[in-house]
Amino acid sequence: MFWTFKEWFWLERFWLPPTIKWSDLEDHDGLVYVKPSHLYMTIPCAFLLLIIRRVFEKFVASPLAKSFGIKETVRKVTPNTVLENFFKHSTRQPMQTDIYGLAKKCNLTERQVERWFRSRRNQERPSRMKKFQEACWRFAFYLVITVAGIAFLYDKPWLYDLWEVWNGYPKQPLLLSQYWYYILEMSFYWSLLFRLGFDVKRKDFLAHIIHHLAAISLMSFSWCANYIRSGTLVMIVHDVADIWLESAKMFSYAGWTQTCNTLFFIFSVVFFISRLIIFPFWILYCTLILPMYYLEPFFSYIFLNLQLMILQVLHLYWGYYILKMLNRCIFMKNIQDVRSDDEDYEEEEEEEEEEEEGTKGKEMDCLKNGLGAERYLIPNGQHGC
Numbered sequence: 001m002f003w004t005f006k007e008w009f010w011l012e013r014f015w016l017p018p019t020i021k022w023s024d025l026e027d028h029d030g031l032v033y034v035k036p037s038h039l040y041m042t043i044p045c046a047f048l049l050l051i052i053r054r055v056f057e058k059f060v061a062s063p064l065a066k067s068f069g070i071k072e073t074v075r076k077v078t079p080n081t082v083l084e085n086f087f088k089h090s091t092r093q094p095m096q097t098d099i100y101g102l103a104k105k106c107n108l109t110e111r112q113v114e115r116w117f118r119s120r121r122n123q124e125r126p127s128r129m130k131k132f133q134e135a136c137w138r139f140a141f142y143l144v145i146t147v148a149g150i151a152f153l154y155d156k157p158w159l160y161d162l163w164e165v166w167n168g169y170p171k172q173p174l175l176l177s178q179y180w181y182y183i184l185e186m187s188f189y190w191s192l193l194f195r196l197g198f199d200v201k202r203k204d205f206l207a208h209i210i211h212h213l214a215a216i217s218l219m220s221f222s223w224c225a226n227y228i229r230s231g232t233l234v235m236i237v238h239d240v241a242d243i244w245l246e247s248a249k250m251f252s253y254a255g256w257t258q259t260c261n262t263l264f265f266i267f268s269v270v271f272f273i274s275r276l277i278i279f280p281f282w283i284l285y286c287t288l289i290l291p292m293y294y295l296e297p298f299f300s301y302i303f304l305n306l307q308l309m310i311l312q313v314l315h316l317y318w319g320y321y322i323l324k325m326l327n328r329c330i331f332m333k334n335i336q337d338v339r340s341d342d343e344d345y346e347e348e349e350e351e352e353e354e355e356e357e358g359t360k361g362k363e364m365d366c367l368k369n370g371l372g373a374e375r376y377l378i379p380n381g382q383h384g385c
Helices: 002-009 036-065 081-089 096-106 109-125 128-153 178-192 205-224 226-253 258-289 298-331 342-370
Strands: none
Touching: 036 128, 036 178, 036 205, 081 096, 081 109, 096 109, 128 178, 128 226, 128 298, 178 298, 205 226, 205 298, 226 258, 258 298
């Protein structure tokens, strides 16, 4: 049954234009053509990238984070068996009636119970160091792959003349630069997919899964059907914007607000130009309209463009979030990642409360020792107002 399915799956009518056979794409006269078996290399390369990422985060990202003043913080929570059991077995977000009952049971104030649950939730959240390491790794990869993509494509005629994308299709030989460009890009997305359960989770977690699967599916399909030339154009258009986003995140986690805002504005401009102008009006035009001058519509042509349209829907989805962030920046003078969980803001609130309580504690100690809040002596009998 497996062999029957395999034969059906690789029928030429699914992958190639009419009259073209797989035998037409056999290697000959020193020319090499794409083969599905080439993609097996992406899995071991993905695990290799995970190892490289681990080394990079430890020896490059961590020291860089520390130079920005980001520390590996350990969040401590006062042990409380009753609250811990409720947190694990009931809910992480107790209702006001639950808080009231727990406060009575533990002999605490409602405010103390609220703070305990917020601290306990924050304890399970990734630290700023982890977020910085993740952003730094992505920035480094996107930078390297974008530079490599430009080096691979700058002298290719189809970069400047879209008609060349389909000239001679599908009998277009595979170049070594195209092979490594695809392998590295696909391996990276496999590695991201393998790490989704461990990386920072945000509100668009599901969209990320869809994006990674769509990217891998699109690259795999374009490889097997020999849409390599259009595929390399799609990849370079996507990678060029991600550099600015990851660098903006890095400076955001480091607290460099002005630099973060500047980089985010650059990212927004590049994103809207590359993914909402160039991609639909240049790439989709190239894959949807131009082939009709060379070929009759066939299955892989339809399936390729269907996947590209799904990708464009995701572009619009993320464009909506970017506009929300720009709106917040313009009118509130502050960029926050609207994809972040609500608990992202609880950590800052908790830190502010701790600072405030610490200040009050110091003031009380000073008053007990006959000193004012600014550590000046207070004459006897003048502690009150």
